Structure formats: structure tokens, C-alpha cells
Amino acid sequence: MASSETSSTTYPRLVTAGDSAIVIELGSEIDPNVNNQIYSLVKTLEMADIEAIRELVPTYRSLLVNYDPLVSGFAEMNERLMDLVDFSKDRAGTEPEQARIVELPVVYGGDDGPDLDSLAEHASLSVQEVIDIHSGIDYRVYMIGFAPGFPYLGGLDKRIAMPRLKTPRVSVPAGSVGIAESQTGVYPNASPGGWQLIGRTPAKLFDVSSKSPSMITPGSKVRFVPVKSRDR
Amino acid sequence: MTDNPSRTILVVQPGPMTLVQDRGRFGFQQLGVSVSGAVDIDALDTANLLVGNDSNAACLEVMLGGLEIEFSNAVVIAVTGAESDLTIDDVPISLGVSYFVHAGARLELGLVNNGLRAYIAVGGGIEIAPVLGSRSTHLASGIGGIDGRALITGDVIYLGQSSDAVASGLLLEDDSPTSSGSEINVRIVLGPQDDEFSDSGIASLLNSTYTVSDQSNRQGLRLDGPVIESKSGRYDIVSDAVVNGSIQVPGDGKPILLLADRQTTGGYAKIATVATVDLPRLGQAGPGTKITFSAITIEESQELLAVRSERFNPKNLVSIVEKISLKVDGDDIVVGVADNGSSALAAVEGNTYPVSVEEYTPAG
Numbered sequence: 386m387a388s389s390e391t392s393s394t395t396y397p398r399l400v401t402a403g404d405s406a407i408v409i410e411l412g413s414e415i416d417p418n419v420n421n422q423i424y425s426l427v428k429t430l431e432m433a434d435i436e437a438i439r440e441l442v443p444t445y446r447s448l449l450v451n452y453d454p455l456v457s458g459f460a461e462m463n464e465r466l467m468d469l470v471d472f473s474k475d476r477a478g479t480e481p482e483q484a485r486i487v488e489l490p491v492v493y494g495g496d497d498g499p500d501l502d503s504l505a506e507h508a509s510l511s512v513q514e515v516i517d518i519h520s521g522i523d524y525r526v527y528m529i530g531f532a533p534g535f536p537y538l539g540g541l542d543k544r545i546a547m548p549r550l551k552t553p554r555v556s557v558p559a560g561s562v563g564i565a566e567s568q569t570g571v572y573p574n575a576s577p578g579g580w581q582l583i584g585r586t587p588a589k590l591f592d593v594s595s596k597s598p599s600m601i602t603p604g605s606k607v608r609f610v611p612v613k614s615r616d617r
Numbered sequence: 618m619t620d621n622p623s624r625t626i627l628v629v630q631p632g633p634m635t636l637v638q639d640r641g642r643f644g645f646q647q648l649g650v651s652v653s654g655a656v657d658i659d660a661l662d663t664a665n666l667l668v669g670n671d672s673n674a675a676c677l678e679v680m681l682g683g684l685e686i687e688f689s690n691a692v693v694i695a696v697t698g699a700e701s702d703l704t705i706d707d708v709p710i711s712l713g714v715s716y717f718v719h720a721g722a723r724l725e726l727g728l729v730n731n732g733l734r735a736y737i738a739v740g741g742g743i744e745i746a747p748v749l750g751s752r753s754t755h756l757a758s759g760i761g762g763i764d765g766r767a768l769i770t771g772d773v774i775y776l777g778q779s780s781d782a783v784a785s786g787l788l789l790e791d792d793s794p795t796s797s798g799s800e801i802n803v804r805i806v807l808g809p810q811d812d813e814f815s816d817s818g819i820a821s822l823l824n825s826t827y828t829v830s831d832q833s834n835r836q837g838l839r840l841d842g843p844v845i846e847s848k849s850g851r852y853d854i855v856s857d858a859v860v861n862g863s864i865q866v867p868g869d870g871k872p873i874l875l876l877a878d879r880q881t882t883g884g885y886a887k888i889a890t891v892a893t894v895d896l897p898r899l900g901q902a903g904p905g906t907k908i909t910f911s912a913i914t915i916e917e918s919q920e921l922l923a924v925r926s927e928r929f930n931p932k933n934l935v936s937i938v939e940k941i942s943l944k945v946d947g948d949d950i951v952v953g954v955a956d957n958g959s960s961a962l963a964a965v966e967g968n969t970y971p972v973s974v975e976e977y978t979p980a981g
Contacts, residue, residue, distance in 0.1 A: 403890030530882030
């Protein structure tokens with residue numbers, strides 16, 4: 386339980402999410418350095434191979450540790466995790482790690498990106514400029530959530546930011562690339578959605594029959610590569 | 618486990634929503650894959666214990682009842698969870714008891730009259746191909762179960778091989794069905810973001826009665842009741858991971874209690890988390906159910922879990938058939954009436970069948 390005032394909260398801090406999970410918070414805001422530390426902590430915990438840990442769920446600036454309280458109780462887990470957080474902090478930054486880059490071919494505009502024209506107009510840019518800006522940088526995968534394989538990407542150029550659609554679409558096709566405020570992302574599967582759709586990738590982002598089902602993994606980077614057609 | 622494709626269940630009537638569920642899909646939350654699984658884990662565990670299955674065997678989760686299925690082979694079955702009229706070939710049976718049924722037998726569940734979801738376990742479990750390590754159905758992502766969907770009329774579901782000679786006529790000692798009733802008290806542990814809420818906001822949660830709204834499903838229960846005040850007037854946080862039983866508070870101040878089909882992450886502050894042992898009752902709480910909350914410590918919550926794990930143990934299985942032995946046509950038959958219901962049972966060579974009471978009216 387956290388009792389300190391939000392304004393004076395110091396990090397890292399450990400908070401409880403019920404009787405079977407502890408959340409390690411390394412910050413309160415979206416920050417690439419904090420996110421790096423989260424994935425460094427994931428590696429540390431995986432190496433520590435703690436029997437009670439069932440599953441780790443890394444997000445922007447925190448790491449949820451699901452554990453079996455019948456194997457290790459709260460006090461024991463809490464102490465163990467504190468130690469490992471300290472250890473991981475000392476270790477972080479000593480070896481800047483090269484993030485894996487996932488290249489996604491994207492057909493921009495037309496039926497594949499029905500909102501590209503209006504986004505260009507909104508941004509007072511040409512369609513080609515929007516494409517160049519969107520495909521011009523590598524996006525950090527801060528976390529995966531919302532739906533299987535759905536990446537939360539950071540680093541969108543503010544010039545092409547745009548609010549969500551007023552009325553969400555009932556169905557967005559799988560592979561659609563969208564923009565919502567200052568975020569960009571890809572829908573791995575068909576789903577309802579309110580993002581501005583600027584293109585579509587033929588890449589199969591999520592395959593349940595694979596042992597590594599998600600093409601995009603947390604901590605990696607995504608590069609959008611403009612192509613003429615979705616045929617491969 | 619070897620497949621015997623001849624052992625199947627035929628779905629005659631699926632009811633409003635029947636899903637294949639096990640204990641859930643773990644290990645892929647960091648890739649955005651929801652856990653799903655039975656929302657009343659107590660009923661799932663009980664059903665699997667009664668028919669001699671592994672605790673993670675897949676069962677049918679029957680929302681609101683109204684199901685009719687037929688068994689291709691002789692199997693051991695048990696129904697647990699929500700209460701409804703249960704019959705095998707029109708003979709009444711009891712909730713929470715294992716029965717041996719003949720090839721061709723038909724099981725019917727009437728509409729539930731207490732609780733929300735019944736569970737049907739069959740000896741050997743449901744033997745469909747697991748997806749990412751689980752057979753649980755997650756409707757929103759179309760993963761698991763039968764093509765990621767609810768059962769429909771005509772579905773044929775394959776069963777695994779049952780372990781040895783499974784006993785029937787068993788019940789779990791001290792089995793209190795999860796059925797919620799119209800008012801339930803739910804124990805919670807405050808956090809992880811209780812510090813986002815004002816003292817009066819936390820008091821609202823702990824001292825008010827909330828009502829389950831009809832906008833509730835396997836993803837979560839939306840609750841109507843007093844608004845929970847945050848310190849800053851904002852309820853958004855940078856999205857992070859949620860757990861089974863997270864109580865998140867969105868901008869309207871009305872709590873949402875997350876259940877099995879929850880998304881893996883969320884952007885609302887979470888004031889508290891339900892004690893794991895109280896989650897099954899929320900899985901049985903239909904619209905209109907009144908909920909109050911009591912805060913307990915994390916140590917108390919973990920102690921409750923330890924007690925629970927003692928309960929779900931094969932050593933707590935007892936036979937409900939009284940030892941009245943008869944000889945009928947040369948067969949040894951043991952007859953008894955279930956203490957927990959109106960059904961009668963007859964045991965022939967170790968297999969307990971449901972029988973119609975009328976057939977056992979003593980003559981003269």
C-alpha cells in the first residue's frame with residue numbers, strides 16, 4: 386500500500402496489487418530512460434529465476450510481478466524484489482543495449498489508409514511529407530497491451546499528431562497503422578478502433594500457433610518502411 | 618494422453634453463452650494476451666476434483682444455464698457453480714456430486730435460479746488443442762476454446778481419456794457453492810494506487826453499497842453507487858498492468874472490478890484489489906447484486922488463500938451414497954439419497970448412477 390503524497394513520491398517504490406502481485410514503479414511519467422530500466426529489471430528478474438514468480442508484465446514505467454504467495458509470502462517477496470531493484474539500478478547503463486529493430490512494410494494511403502489525406506490537411510503538410518515523417522524514425526516499443534501483440538509506440542513527430550476519430554470505426558482491418566494524439570501504433574487483428582488510419586502492413590503481427598507469437602516484442606523498436614503494394 | 622476420438626459431447630442446446638474454460642492462459646500478458654479462464658475458479662476446481670481430473674482440465678462454463686448436451690460414451694460428470702434444475706435423461710441430479718452416465722445420456726441444465734454460471738466437468742477433460750498453453754476461450758480476441766467462440770448447436774467436443782477407474786457419487790466436504798445471493802461482502806487489499814484517492818474517496822468505497830450494473834461481463838463488473846473522489850480530480854495514470862480483481866476508477870468515479878477476460882493493461886488509477894478467495898463470488902454476481910467492501914491486510918488475504926488450498930484436496934472427497942446393499946437380479950447395488958439435494962443414487966459395481974426416486978418406493 387502506498388501512503389506517501391503523489392507529489393513527493395520517490396522512486397523506485399514497490400506497491401501491492403492484491404495478494405498475488407507486486408508492482409515495481411520506477412517513475413510516474415513516460416520516459417525512455419525509465420522504460421530502459423524496466424526492461425533491464427526484467428532481465429535481472431529472469432536471471433534471478435525466483436521460484437515464486439509466475440509472470441512479469443512490463444509497462445511504460447512499472448513492472449508487475451505476479452507471484453504465488455503459497456511459495457513465498459509478501460514480506461519475503463518484497464524484500465527479495467527490493468534487493469534486485471537495487472542490483473538492477475547499479476547495473477543499468479553500464480552496457481547500452483542495442484534494441485532489436487522490427488521492420489514493417491506499410492502501404493500508405495488509399496483504401497489502406499483512409500485517413501491519410503485528412504491528416505495531411507490537418508497537419509498542413511503534403512501526403513508525401515506525412516509519409517516521410519512517419520517512416521523517418523524508429524519507434525520505441527514501450528509496452529504491449531490492449532490486445533494481443535498491440536504495441537504502444539513512442540516518439541511520434543508532433544507535426545503529424547492528430548486527435549482520434551470522433552466516432553470510432555466498428556471494425557479496423559488487421560495490420561492497420563494509425564495515429565492517436567501523439568501515439569502511433571498497429572492493429573495486429575481486426576478490432577473496433579478510433580485511431581486515424583494512415584496505412585496498412587501485410588505483416589502478420591500476431592500468430593497464436595507460434596512459440597513466439599508476437600512479431601513485435603516489448604523493448605524492441607519498430608521501423609515503418611513505405612511500399613507500393615501489400616503483395617509480397 | 619492418448620486421444621480416443623469416439624469420446625465426445627454433442628451440443629444439443631448451447632444456452633445463452635457456454636464457453637470452454639480452464640484456469641487461464643498465463644505467461645503471455647506481456648504480449649497483450651488476456652488471461653481469461655473460469656471466473657468462478659472454486660466451482661471449476663470442485664468440478665475437476667469430483668471427476669478425478671487435473672486441476673487445469675478444461676470444463677464448460679454455462680452462463681445462465683439452458684444447456685442440453687449428449688455424451689457419446691459412458692463418462693463421469695459433475696456440475697458445480699450456479700444452481701438450476703439438473704437432469705440426466707430426465708432424472709434429477711444434484712449440484713456438486715459426480716455421476717456415472719451411460720453412453721447416449723443427455724444432461725440438461727434449466728435456467729439458473731441462484732448465481733450466474735454453472736460448470737460441467739467430464740472425466741478426462743475437454744481435449745481440444747490448447748492455444749498458447751490454455752484451452753480457455755477469450756471472446757474479445759477470438760482465442761482458445763472452439764475457434765475462440767461460444768458453443769453452438771451441433772458442436773462436437775472431444776474428450777480426453779479419463780484416469781483409471783474414476784469414482785462417482787462423490788462430493789467435496791464442506792463444499793459451499795459459490796452462489797452469491799443478492800448481497801455480498803467482498804474483502805479487498807488497498808492499492809496499488811490508493812494514494813491517488815482522497816480520504817473521503819476511500820471512505821466511499823469502504824462504507825457504501827454498490828450495485829452490479831447490467832453493463833457487466835467476463836471482462837469486469839461495472840458498479841453503480843457513490844462516486845469515489847480522487848485527490849487531483851483526475852483518474853488517469855500512465856497505463857500499467859492490471860490483475861484479476863483490480864478495482865479501477867475511471868473519470869466518472871464509478872468503480873469497475875476487473876475479472877478474468879480483462880485486458881492486460883489499463884490507464885485508470887486502481888484503488889484496491891479483491892482478495893483472490895473472493896473472486897469466485899464476483900463471477901456469480903449478476904446485475905442488481907449489492908456489494909460492500911471490507912479492507913483487509915495483504916497478510917490476511919494470503920492466509921485466506923492458504924486455507925483455500927487445503928480445501929481443494931482429493932482427501933476431502935466423500936461418498937454420499939449410504940451403505941444400504943441390495944441384491945437386484947444378482948447385482949450388488951448400493952442405494953442412497955444425496956444429503957445435499959433431492960436426488961437419489963444407485964451404485965452398481967462402483968459406478969453411481971442417478972435414479973428416479975419413484976423407482977425406489979418400497980413395495981407394500
